[in-house]
Every structure is written in structure tokens, then in C-alpha cells.
Amino acid sequence: xxxDIEIDARxxxxxxxxxxxxxxxxxxxxxxxxxxxxxxxVNPIAAYVEMFLRPFGTVATISNVLxxxxxxxxxxxxVYLPMKAGxxxxxxxxxxxxxxxxxxxxxxxxxxxxxxxxxxILFGSAIAGGLWAFIPAxxxxxxxxxxxxxxxxxxxxxADIQLYLVRGPMQGGSGGFPQTELLPEAAEFPAIPGTRAHxxxxxxxxxxxxxxxxxxxxxxxxxxxxxxxxADAAEQAGMSRYRVYLLTLxxxxxxxxxxxxxxxxxxQSRLHASFAPGYGYTAVPIALLGRNGVFRMxxxxxxxxxxxVGGNRVTVAxxxxxxxxxIVQALVILxxxxxxxxxxxxxxxxIGRRDDGRSIRGTEVTTDD
Amino acid sequence: MWMSxxxxxxxxxxxxxxxMESIVKTFPGVIANDHVDLTVRRGEIHGLLGENGAGxxxxxxxxxxMYAPDEGTIRFDGEPLRLDRPQDAIDAGIGMVHQHFKLxxxxxxxENIVLGSREPAAPFRQENLGDGLxxxxxxxxxxxxxxxxxxxxxxxxxxxxxxxxxQYGFDVDVSAPVRExxxxxxxxxxILKALYRDVDLLILDEPTAVLTPVExxxxxxxxxxxxxxxxxxILITHKLKEVKSVTDRVTVLREGExxxxxxxxxxxxxxxxxxxxxxxxxxxxxxxxxxVGEPVLEATGVSAIDDRGVDKLSSVDVRVDAGEIVGIxxxxxxxxxxxxxxxxxxxxxxxxxxxxxxxxxADASPEEFVAQGVSFVxxxxxxxxxxxxxxxMHNAVxxxxxxxxxxxxxxxxYGSVGDFASELVDDFDVRGVSDVTTNxxxxxxxxxxxxxxxxxxLARDPDLLVANQPTRGIDVGAIEFVRERLLEQRxxxxxxxxxxxxxxxxxxxxxxxxxxxxxxxxLRTTPEETTREQVSVEMNGGGEAQVSVADADPADTATRxxxxxxxxxx
Numbered sequence: 001x002x003x004d005i006e007i008d009a010r011x012x013x014x015x016x017x018x019x020x021x022x023x024x025x026x027x028x029x030x031x032x033x034x035x036x037x038x039x040x041x042v043n044p045i046a047a048y049v050e051m052f053l054r055p056f057g058t059v060a061t062i063s064n065v066l067x068x069x070x071x072x073x074x075x076x077x078x079v080y081l082p083m084k085a086g087x088x089x090x091x092x093x094x095x096x097x098x099x100x101x102x103x104x105x106x107x108x109x110x111x112x113x114x115x116x117x118x119x120x121i122l123f124g125s126a127i128a129g130g131l132w133a134f135i136p137a138x139x140x141x142x143x144x145x146x147x148x149x150x151x152x153x154x155x156x157x158x159a160d161i162q163l164y165l166v167r168g169p170m171q172g173g174s175g176g177f178p179q180t181e182l183l184p185e186a187a188e189f190p191a192i193p194g195t196r197a198h199x200x201x202x203x204x205x206x207x208x209x210x211x212x213x214x215x216x217x218x219x220x221x222x223x224x225x226x227x228x229x230x231a232d233a234a235e236q237a238g239m240s241r242y243r244v245y246l247l248t249l250x251x252x253x254x255x256x257x258x259x260x261x262x263x264x265x266x267x268q269s270r271l272h273a274s275f276a277p278g279y280g281y282t283a284v285p286i287a288l289l290g291r292n293g294v295f296r297m298x299x300x301x302x303x304x305x306x307x308x309v310g311g312n313r314v315t316v317a318x319x320x321x322x323x324x325x326x327i328v329q330a331l332v333i334l335x336x337x338x339x340x341x342x343x344x345x346x347x348x349x350x351i352g353r354r355d356d357g358r359s360i361r362g363t364e365v366t367t368d369d
Numbered sequence: 370m371w372m373s374x375x376x377x378x379x380x381x382x383x384x385x386x387x388x389m390e391s392i393v394k395t396f397p398g399v400i401a402n403d404h405v406d407l408t409v410r411r412g413e414i415h416g417l418l419g420e421n422g423a424g425x426x427x428x429x430x431x432x433x434x435m436y437a438p439d440e441g442t443i444r445f446d447g448e449p450l451r452l453d454r455p456q457d458a459i460d461a462g463i464g465m466v467h468q469h470f471k472l473x474x475x476x477x478x479x480e481n482i483v484l485g486s487r488e489p490a491a492p493f494r495q496e497n498l499g500d501g502l503x504x505x506x507x508x509x510x511x512x513x514x515x516x517x518x519x520x521x522x523x524x525x526x527x528x529x530x531x532x533x534x535x536q537y538g539f540d541v542d543v544s545a546p547v548r549e550x551x552x553x554x555x556x557x558x559x560i561l562k563a564l565y566r567d568v569d570l571l572i573l574d575e576p577t578a579v580l581t582p583v584e585x586x587x588x589x590x591x592x593x594x595x596x597x598x599x600x601x602x603i604l605i606t607h608k609l610k611e612v613k614s615v616t617d618r619v620t621v622l623r624e625g626e627x628x629x630x631x632x633x634x635x636x637x638x639x640x641x642x643x644x645x646x647x648x649x650x651x652x653x654x655x656x657x658x659x660x661v662g663e664p665v666l667e668a669t670g671v672s673a674i675d676d677r678g679v680d681k682l683s684s685v686d687v688r689v690d691a692g693e694i695v696g697i698x699x700x701x702x703x704x705x706x707x708x709x710x711x712x713x714x715x716x717x718x719x720x721x722x723x724x725x726x727x728x729x730x731a732d733a734s735p736e737e738f739v740a741q742g743v744s745f746v747x748x749x750x751x752x753x754x755x756x757x758x759x760x761x762m763h764n765a766v767x768x769x770x771x772x773x774x775x776x777x778x779x780x781x782x783y784g785s786v787g788d789f790a791s792e793l794v795d796d797f798d799v800r801g802v803s804d805v806t807t808n809x810x811x812x813x814x815x816x817x818x819x820x821x822x823x824x825x826x827l828a829r830d831p832d833l834l835v836a837n838q839p840t841r842g843i844d845v846g847a848i849e850f851v852r853e854r855l856l857e858q859r860x861x862x863x864x865x866x867x868x869x870x871x872x873x874x875x876x877x878x879x880x881x882x883x884x885x886x887x888x889x890x891x892l893r894t895t896p897e898e899t900t901r902e903q904v905s906v907e908m909n910g911g912g913e914a915q916v917s918v919a920d921a922d923p924a925d926t927a928t929r930x931x932x933x934x935x936x937x938x939x
Binding site: 216217218219220221222223225226229230232233234235236237238239240 | 713715734735736737738739740745747752753754755756757758759763766767768770771775776778779780781783
């Protein structure tokens with residue numbers, strides 16, 4: 001008995017594989033997750049219906065998904081843009097916190113009519129997120145210091161500053177909880193009529209379109225793509241790696257900052273100690289799954305929002321421990337990212353005697369290079 | 370499929386070690402091998418000649434068990450041979466030295482060689498077991514199983530490897546880590562790896578692509594020694610000179626077809642070229658006189674360091690006038706790379722001035738050099754010449770993307786960029802491109818990628834073109850094309866600074882010739898005033914250098930970079 005596994009790079013990915021693998025990967029992840037659900041005595045079919053179908057039941061449930069998707073889209077863009085230039089913005093979480101802190105401070109302390117104060121808040125948060133990314137960006141652009149490490153370390157700084165502020169200078173509201181006082185009504189993002197979704201979603205979608213245009217229709221996007229693909233060659237052609245690194249990472253930070261304030265002013269109304277359950281980290285797999293185009297990134301962000309909202313539903317409605325739902329979510333992400341391997345490589349497994357091994361092998365094209 | 374299994378095996382006693390008959394291998398849309406025959410005699414060096422894409426590698430992958438042929442038979446040593454995987458080929462006595470070395474830099478030479486066929490440590494080997502309780506324990510199955518997986522006995526292999534190295538005169542320290550070896554030595558390790566497995570037939574895939582001429586010479590001496598000992602060698606190449614100088618017979622492939630096998634002594638270079646390309650190839654290039662114009666490059670007292678901070682260029686003066694080709698001859702690693710990069714604006718000089726068309730640009734950014742009309746064909750096409758993952762279209766406008774014809778100051782008109790790229794591809798006969806927007810640069814063959822890069826650099830009608838090894842590693846047809854284009858550009862008034870290790874190329878193309886040695890220009894002459902011999906001597910440091918050539922500096926970073934594609938530097 002002999003198991004023969006052959007891995008070949010695909011020359012071209014058939015379209016049924018390109019579009020089918022994500023669906024197949026999700027199905028496979030859910031199939032594996034059945035083990036966990038059955039082990040705690042939950043009917044997996046019922047759980048999956050609750051998780052993936054019920055959120056589409058009513059306008060209210062759909063808008064729940066959109067509310068959750070809003071910060072994920074923005075912070076996903078914050079990782080996606082630097083990724084296009086070949087950078088890993090692992091610390092989007094820190095930039096998100098910086099944006100949330102500054103935006104909240106402006107909302108509480110600046111009194112202006114709603115039409116004026118919201119742009120000021122958005123602007124301030126974007127600046128804060130951008131500044132938070134600036135030092136890692138400069139270190140990377142000027143000295144080549146890994147942005148993976150520096151952005152991550154800056155996240156720890158931001159998190160501790162946030163904890164200090166909500167327990168100290170910015171602490172507000174009754175009961176001494178680690179949170180700020182409620183945002184004044186003028187500073188709250190208005191809801192889209194008939195839904196819970198707020199204008200933050202419109203801002204996010206607008207920026208998705210802007211990023212698409214910037215990447216695919218401008219000279220700047222050409223430079224970013226080139227530097228991201230081969231920075232040495234780009235420099236020889238006179239493109240400035242320094243400028244591209246600095247701009248994309250700072251812009252990414254600004255977008256993450258917007259994600260932070262849109263979650264506060266659009267959804268939670270005040271800055272809690274733990275208001276953002278790792279959106280900045282979730283943004284990394286979102287950007288990774290969507291790295292081939294900003295609209296795919298948008299889809300990935302919506303899917304992750306569905307995972308979170310649906311997961312909450314199962315936890316509440318079926319009394320499933322949230323840890324189990326975390327496992328399901330993690331498996332889905334893991335399978336999705338692994339599945340990309342099958343889009344790029346062909347795997348043929350043959351079991352049996354060796355003589356059967358080769359004659360049915362797939363084909364591949366080679367060049368004498 | 371495998372016809373040989375239906376036919377009864379017939380053992381034929383001949384001098385032929387290998388007979389591949391009527392091999393057919395197709396890929397979707399491509400016939401890579403169309404009824405190819407290859408017969409290799411015992412003790413001969415057999416050339417396998419063809420342009421890139423002719424099917425040489427496919428044929429050798431069939432022989433090495435990496436591809437199953439659609440039709441055809443293979444006989445080795447008179448017996449039909451069934452190859453399912455490379456291990457079968459190795460077991461049969463076939464060894465292959467790949468173009469890109471498959472060595473692990475951190476491990477020693479011995480460790481690299483025994484990879485995959487190592488022995489357990491001495492105390493666990495059968496002959497060392499002896500008697501007693503301990504021996505019984507050591508010989509028990511579980512202990513043996515563990516020992517064969519987790520212990521490593523290097524003593525005996527090391528002895529055998531150094532014996533082999535001595536036998537063939539390899540100067541390789543078998544206990545040194547591979548990362549400390551230069552390219553030539555690494556290649557000898559690959560050959561040792563094959564010899565260690567007792568091969569009868571050694572396949573070398575374009576072995577000289579990474580070697581300097583001196584190292585190539587040494588390799589050929591080694592090959593002669595191997596065939597004297599009864600081995601057979603298949604040498605895959607597209608260099609006619611090599612075929613002429615070392616092979617006994619040569620088989621030529623063209624676009625998958627078997628053009629024939631000839632005794633090398635009975636054909637000359639131009640006949641071989643015709644077989645390979647399918648038409649007459651001009652070796653002599655017609656070089657019309659042109660009038661030389663104003664200086665386009667004046668580099669004065671330029672010094673530069675390499676990426677490790679080692680001085681590579683000391684106070685070099687170079688002038689190139691409009692409408693002339695200035696050739697720079699030198700053995701790889703003598704500062705050519707640094708000189709090319711410095712005058713092209715990619716590397717900052719540590720001293721000296723650079724004037725492009727009268728403009729002082731020594732401290733300027735690469736962008737200013739590009740704007741001033743400097744084009745650059747870098748030495749490493751993949752590392753510096755293109756972005757492999759981006760489309761042919763992206764790469765075609767890598768330099769010209771700022772041009773007004775591609776949109777206004779912000780927006781970029783990909784429609785007209787695509788048209789421009791398609792034009793370049795047609796003009797320069799870049800093959801293997803069906804759609805400029807979807808084909809990636811990295812999927813082009815070396816020659817076609819080089820044509821694309823040249824097309825891009827020449828489309829700008831530059832004042833100065835710096836071309837570093839523009840024809841290295843590409844096939845004869847593409848070489849001819851590149852040389853013609855360089856001359857054409859010179860006739861149009863561009864000043865060309867041409868770096869090459871191919872003296873024939875330099876003598877054919879250059880109007881003036883400079884020789885660089887250890888970062889200094891040691892000879893300034895013209896092809897008419899000098900001889901290849903004199904240039905050769907000067908390249909190697911003049912009279913005193915005859916010795917130092919043979920054992921070229923092992924710390925030579927440039928050659929080492931070439932060996933592993935620059936990976937050891939990163």
C-alpha cells in the first residue's frame with residue numbers, strides 16, 4: 001500500500017475552483033465543527049441555521065450585521081492598503097484605539113452643530129490613527145525596521161493609554177465604571193432611516209470606492225502596486241519606496257482610526273475599557289482574504305461580521321458557550337486561508353500499488369527556463 | 370502510454386548507455402517533445418542543444434523520472450527503464466545537477482551530500498555491533514529503527530567524499546559549510562553529490578549559466594576527467610561555444626522537434642546555430658561608422674561600495690559620447706555592478722561626480738536620472754529589472770509611467786498603457802505573451818523578459834543606456850536580437866555603456882573598450898588597437914595575475930550572489 005501525493009502549481013485556476021473553494025472551505029469547516037457542537041449536545045443544523053441564515057431574517061437583523069461590518073470594513077482597509085505596498089500593518093488595533101480616544105475626546109469637549117461636529121470628529125480620529133502609524137511607518141521607510149513589530153508594540157502603548165484614560169482623566173458617567181460619559185447627541189452618527197446602521201457605513205463604502213479608484217486608476221496606485229511587488233525594481237525606476245511606505249501606512253492608520261470612532265459614535269455611544277474585541281487583529285485575515293481586490297476585501301469584512309453576529313445569536317439563543325463559537329469561527333478562517341492553497345496548486349492523491357501512480361497524473365506546462 | 374511494458378525486454382549489448390526512443394510529451398496546447406530520440410554512448414560528453422523552450426528540460430525531466438512520457442521507451446544499460454520518480458533514476462545510476470543548486474547553505478558539504486541517503490551513527494552499524502548485552506540492545510529492531518531515523522554517522526561518508534574529491538581533483542573542504550563556498554565550488558559539491566550515489570550518467574542543466582569563464586573552463590576539465598573514468602555526461606546548453614569545445618556528439622532540439630544528432634567535430638558553429646534556430650544566424654554584426662556627438666556621460670573620480678560596505682570602485686573616470694558604444698570588460702565581481710549602478714543613478718557614489726548630458730547628478734535620486742534620459746538594463750533581470758508578479762503591461766511602463774500620454778497628473782489611463790505595452794511586445798518580438806494585462810513578467814523565459822526590459826528602456830529613446838550583461842543566459846536568437854538593437858540605438862545617437870563578460874560581444878559592438886580590474890580601469894583602448902589576448906590578460910590583473918585567476922578570490926561576493934540568486938545576502 002502506498003499513498004502518493006503530488007503537488008503541482010496550477011498554470012491557470014479554473015473559474016469553478018476560483019469561486020467554489022471559499023464556499024467549499026466554509027462547508028468543510030462547518031463539517032469539522034460539528035464534532036465540537038455534538039460534543040456539547042447541540043444540534044449542529046439548528047446552530048448553523050441560527051448562525052448563518054437567521055441574521056438575514058429581517059431588516060433589523062441584517063442591519064445588525066451591517067453595524068458590525070462598518071468598523072471591520074474600515075479597519076480592513078487600514079490593513080489592506082499597506083499590504084498592497086508590501087507592508088504588514090499588524091497593529092491596526094492600536095491605530096483604531098487612537099482614533100477612538102481622540103474622536104471621543106472631541107465629541108465630548110467640542111460643542112458644535114451636528115453637521116459640523118461630525119466631520120471634525122471624523123477628521124480628528126483619522127489624524128490620530130494616522131499619527132499613531134506614523135512612527136512605525138517612518139522607521140520602516142527610513143531605516144527598514146520591521147513594521148510588523150513596531151505597529152504591534154504601538155498597539156500595547158495605545159491600549160494602556162486607553163485604560164488609563166477611561167479610569168482617570170476621561171472617566172465619566174455614573175457608578176465609576178471604566179468608561180467615558182455618553183457622547184452628546186449632536187456627536188452621535190445619525191442612523192440610516194429605518195435601520196440601526198449609521199452613516200459610518202456610508203463613509204466606509206465611500207472609502208472602499210475611493211481606494212478602488214486610487215489603486216486601479218491613478219499613478220499613485222501604480223507606484224504602490226509596483227513597490228509592493230518588487231521594491232528594488234521600483235526604486236531603480238525612480239519610484240520612491242520611502243514615500244509609498246510612509247503614505248500607505250499612515251493612510252492605513254487613518255482608516256483604522258476612523259473605524260475606532262465609527263464604532264463609538266455610531267454604535268456604543270461611549271468609550272468603554274474594552275469596546276473593540278480585537279477588530280484590528282481581525283482585520284488582518286480580512287485583508288489577507290481580500291488582498292486581490294478591494295471589493296473582495298469588502299466581502300470578507302461582511303462575512304466576518306456575519307460570523308460574529310451569527311455567533312452571538314447562537315450563544316444567546318441556544319446557550320452554547322461562546323468558546324465553542326470561537327472555535328467554529330477560528331476553523332472557518334483557518335479553512336478559508338488554507339483553501340487558497342488549492343486555488344494555486346493541484347493536489348493528486350493516489351492510493352494503491354505504485355504502478356498506478358503516474359499514468360493518470362495531471363498535466364502541467366513547463367518551459368526550459 | 371508506456372509501450373515498453375508490452376514489448377518483451379530485449380537486452381542489446383552495445384556501446385550505448387542510454388537510448389531514449391521516440392519520446393513524446395505533450396502539455397495542454399504544447400508538444401514539448403515530439404518523437405525525440407536520444408542515444409548516449411558510454412564515456413562521451415553528449416550535448417543537448419536548443420533555445421529556451423525547445424524541450425531540453427522536458428526531455429531531461431522525463432529521463433530523471435519527474436515527468437511520465439506520453440509515448441516512447443527508455444533503455445538504460447540495455448535494459449528497459451521504468452521511471453516513476455527521481456529516486457528511480459538515482460537508483461538506476463542517473464544523476465542530475467540542476468541549474469539552481471539544491472544545497473542547504475548552513476549545512477556542511479558532507480551533510481549536504483548525504484542528505485537522503487545518510488547512515489546511522491557508528492555504534493549502531495551492523496559491523497560495529499559486536500557481542501554482549503549492549504550489542505543485543507543496540508541491534509534490536511526498535512533501537513535500530515530509532516537510530517536510523519535520528520542518528521547521523523558522518524565519519525564514513527566524509528572519508529568517501531574526500532576520497533572522491535581527491536580522485537577528481539576537487540578542491541573542496543568537505544567539512545566547510547556550503548555558504549562559505551563560491552559558485553564553482555558549490556557546483557562541484559552538486560557533482561560530488563551525484564558521484565556519491567554511484568552514477569553512470571550525469572546530467573548537467575546549463576551548468577555554466579552561473580559561472581565565470583574561468584570557472585566554466587575548470588568545470589569542463591572536470592567533465593573530461595569524469596568521462597575518462599567511464600562516466601557519461603549529458604550537457605544541456607544553448608551556448609554553441611561550449612558544445613564545440615567539450616562535447617563529442619550533440620543532439621539538437623527545436624520547438625520540441627528532434628533536429629538530429631551529429632558528431633560535434635563534423636559541424637561548425639554556424640551549422641549548429643542553423644539547426645538550433647532554423648535559419649542563418651549572423652555572428653558578425655555589421656557596424657556602420659557613426660559620428661560621435663557631445664558627451665552624455667562624464668563620470669569623474671567615482672568611488673563606490675557594495676551592499677556590505679566593501680570598497681568596490683576606486684576613483685574611476687568614464688566618458689561616453691552620444692552615438693558610441695563603450696564596452697567594459699572584466700571578470701565578474703571587479704566593480705562592474707557598482708559602476709553600472711552608480712552611473713545609472715541607482716547607487717550613490719562615495720566620491721566623485723557624475724554628469725549626464727552636462728548636468729551634475731552625483732547625489733540625485735534615481736528619478737532624476739530617469740528624467741535626464743538615462744536607461745538601465747540591470748544585471749539581474751528578476752531581482753531588479755521587473756516586478757515578476759505584475760503583468761507585462763505594468764512592467765512595460767515601469768520607467769515611462771510618468772509620461773503624459775498615459776493620462777493627466779492624477780489619473781492613469783490603463784487603456785493606453787495596454788496599447789503601448791502591446792506595441793512594445795510586437796516591436797521587440799517578445800514571445801509567450803497572449804494578453805499583456807494578465808500574463809505575468811515572471812512567466813516569460815529569460816530571453817523574452819530581457820527583450821521586454823530592453824524594449825521598455827529603448828522606447829524612451831534615452832541619451833545614455835547602461836546595459837549590464839544584457840545577453841547573459843539568453844539564447845542565440847535573442848542574443849542576436851539584443852545586439853542588433855543596441856547597435857541600432859547607438860546609430861540613433863544614444864551613448865551606450867555596455868558591460869559584458871563575453872569578449873566576442875565587446876569586440877563586435879564596442880567603439881571603445883575599457884578593462885576594469887579590482888575597481889579600477891586598467892586599460893583604455895579600441896577593438897581595432899588591441900587583441901582578445903591582451904584584454905584577457907588585463908582583465909586578470911596583467912602579468913602577475915596568471916596565478917590569481919586559477920584560484921579566484923573565494924570571498925568574491927558577486928559570484929557568490931549569483932550562485933544562490935542573492936539569497937545569502939538577505
